[in-house]
Amino acid sequence: MxxxxxxxxxxxxxxxxxxxxWGRPIVPVVFGVEDATLQTVKGAIEAVVTLANHKMAETDPELGANLMVFFFRDWAELLEVPNLDRLVEGLGPLVARLQAARANQYRVFRFDEANAIRAAFVFVRMDDALAEVDAETLALSQAVQVILLWxxxxxxxxxxxxxxxxxxxxxxxxxxxxxxxxxxxxxxxxxxxxxxxxxxxxxxxxx
Structure with a gap:
């Protein structure tokens, strides 16, 4: 390359x-999956973080968790997540835009004073296309796409x-x-x- x-x-x-x-250790939390898939997703994140020679942590002193991954069937479900609108500015218009585009994934990044990644929100709508992708592949793909601002x-x-x-x-x-x-x-x-x-x-x- x-x-x-x-x-x-x-x-x-x-x-x-x-x-x-990322400018700080990554603390992931995953919503909307069963325990087996949860371990798969966290395992993929840990593998990519290790590859990068970066670090993970048990908690983020500012946010608790700074990498939030959501799996769901309909974008409207995000509007029902308590306090998510406080974490993701303009959540309502964003959801409307993603619904109109029939998108199946989206990532929101937040940055610190130096403009390094401080937090990220990963939204994955499990449409028919993604439902055919095995959990390991889907998890690795999301982990790669959130380790850097591509x-x-x-x-x-x-x-x-x-x-x-x-x-x-x-x-x-x-x-x-x-x-x-x-x-x-x-x-x-x-x-x-x-x-x-x-x-x-x-x-x-x-x-």
Missing amino acids: DAAEITGLFTRADGQFLCAR SETAFTDRSALAVAGEQTILRPEIGALIRAAYDPVLPAVATDPTHALRLAARMGDVQ
Whole structure:
């Protein structure tokens, strides 16, 4: 993966380059799944966090949990979650927009004073398409998409995952990119496209 490809993964719809990682340990909580699936989702998050050489924690001193993952059947269900409208600004209009678009997933990020990721909310509507995806694949996909602030279209044309035999795995180059982005020498947030050159250089070291 060269610098141009990396740049595309972090270039927003408005043309701005923005690469941001978590600035604090990740504390996940998952809603709307059975215990077995809960362990699968948390296991996928832990695997990706470990890959990034980042940390998880039992609690976030400010929010309690800072990564909230919701699984549901209808977007309207989010409007019934107590106090969610306090955590996600403009929840009502957002739900209406996602209903109109017939979206099946959406992520909301919150940032700290340095613009590193402080919290994230992951919404997954289990429509017919996602219902056919096995839990391990779905969980790994969501974990990858929340470990960094990717472009909105980062994985539209090509998934971050690949099939190896009968197992779904993270594409090696995406794994290497995640590890590179969490190199402590690099800033937690970068808005200059030349950051992609620094990531590409480090990917050669970690692949």
